Amino acid sequence: MxxxxxxxxxxxxxxxxxxxxxxxxxxxxxRGRIYIHAGLKAxxxxxxxxxxxxxxxxxxxxxxxATGAIIGEATITDCVDSSDSPWFCGRYGFCLSDPVAxxxxxxxxxxxxxxxxNEGMICQT
Numbered sequence: 184m185x186x187x188x189x190x191x192x193x194x195x196x197x198x199x200x201x202x203x204x205x206x207x208x209x210x211x212x213x214r215g216r217i218y219i220h221a222g223l224k225a226x227x228x229x230x231x232x233x234x235x236x237x238x239x240x241x242x243x244x245x246x247x248x249a250t251g252a253i254i255g256e257a258t259i260t261d262c263v264d265s266s267d268s269p270w271f272c273g274r275y276g277f278c279l280s281d282p283v284a285x286x287x288x289x290x291x292x293x294x295x296x297x298x299x300x301n302e303g304m305i306c307q308t
Contacts, residue, residue: 188221189219192244194221194254200282203270205216205277207275207276208275211277211297212299214259217257220253220291221249223251240253265279
């Protein structure tokens, strides 16, 4: 299965069912299930409008978030260049559905773009 590395807190927001779109500078034709991988670093950009939306929605993000690990799954249903989603702020947005957060993160090295996961190297319990 393919995976996508996403910096936290955005990855956590996706797998926990809050964020329904992932912003990217590139398009994808891929549709289907993907692993959500939490990158090693937190997001250095300050998307103030999204942070305000998080606060006003009452979403409480944990103080400690997994990094360098697969944290869940979601399904890419579309790739759009505009959206009414409050999370959309990129050139392109990967529309996401059916998120699942794993109870325990699975350590795994991330990569750029969509990348193939060697499923023999992971074990979800």
